[in-house]
Amino acid sequence: MAVGEDCFPIMHPVPGFRLGTASAGIKKPGREDLVLMAIAPGGRAAGVFTQNAFCAAPVQLAKAHLAGTATRYLVTNTGNANAGTGKSGRINAARVCEKVAELGDVEPTAVLPFSTGVIGEPLPVEKILAALPYAIDALSEDGWTSAAKSILTTDTRPKGASVQLTLAGQSITITGIAKGAGMIKPNMATMLAYVATDAQISATRLQTLVSTAAECSFNRITVDGDTSTNDAAMLVATGASNLDIDRLSAEEQTRFELAVIEVFISLAQQVIRDGEGATKFVTVRVTGGGDSAECLAVAYTVAESPLVKTALFASDPNWGRILAAIGRAGIANLNVDAIQVYLDDVLIAEDGGRAASYTEQLGQSVMSQEEITIEIRLNRGEARETVWTTDFSHEYVTINAEYRT
16 A cells, blocks of 8 residues: 555656665575665765664664764665674674675775664565675666665655756756655654765765754654654765855855755655555645744654544544644643644644634545645744654554555
């Protein structure tokens, strides 16, 4: 299941960034499950990672390597998370980096490893090492589509976004892919995402930009309230265009940063549209909050309520569940009589109860849609936040009950 049409976009190549895929046979023989990405000399990488205390071995190693030598390669395997694997997991992740370094003639610290799949099982490192030469031979600036397919796990379709814009009379490309469908709850970013541009950006600015972009995209989505052990979102600037963002006008710098954020948001929303078993794409918008934190508290409490999510799946306008979720969000001195709740443009609650204009027929017409907006107006301040989520279906339970079979 997934919401909306499966329409993979045109992926514009990013000069200075190549991708190659290969089959290591980690979980399914013959499936391309290994992705290698190569950054041209002089390029830079920055990222944000899961804050789960049980973060996977590749996350630990990627963070350490990112703080040292300039990054030249990103290597990703699916089918095995290499998480909950202790010292042996770290050794295996390091062996993968060493092999890529040998093949690419770089230092092992110039390689960042990523893994996704089942937690707690030993990484089949020999299979990965054997397949890496094929991945490096396949490297191409046109490898985005193959890579987008190869990083998937329980996803039903690849996720990609690509934009081009003209700055200072020169064309700049921003292209990215992501994977993720379940165990989606932000504590940074919530899956694996790789975005690259041929712009030239300073290291400090690149890190700030990836953090900002993740905060308003991957940190605003939730499927089930669970944070993965392996999440990472990477932003690469190859510098191949020789266009230095810092030398642009303030207006053009803003245009560039907004374009990067646009790609991140598109990828994040595609993750939600492909959420495990999803039949609804739901926007939860909270306005009129005292601050951002309380808006997010209300938004996430509603977005993650099993009762709200199952009502969404049933297309049941059981609006009382939304009120109950708002009420338990932990907002101090909340005046419930001041709150207004909407389904799209249908006012369903105000003055502490059902709106006088509301009818079950109006609510039903909205809940029957694939895409729904729940807007909650707290009317106690100027802050606002938006979170994207899914419903809970029978299929979600099936996917997660049978994940290892």
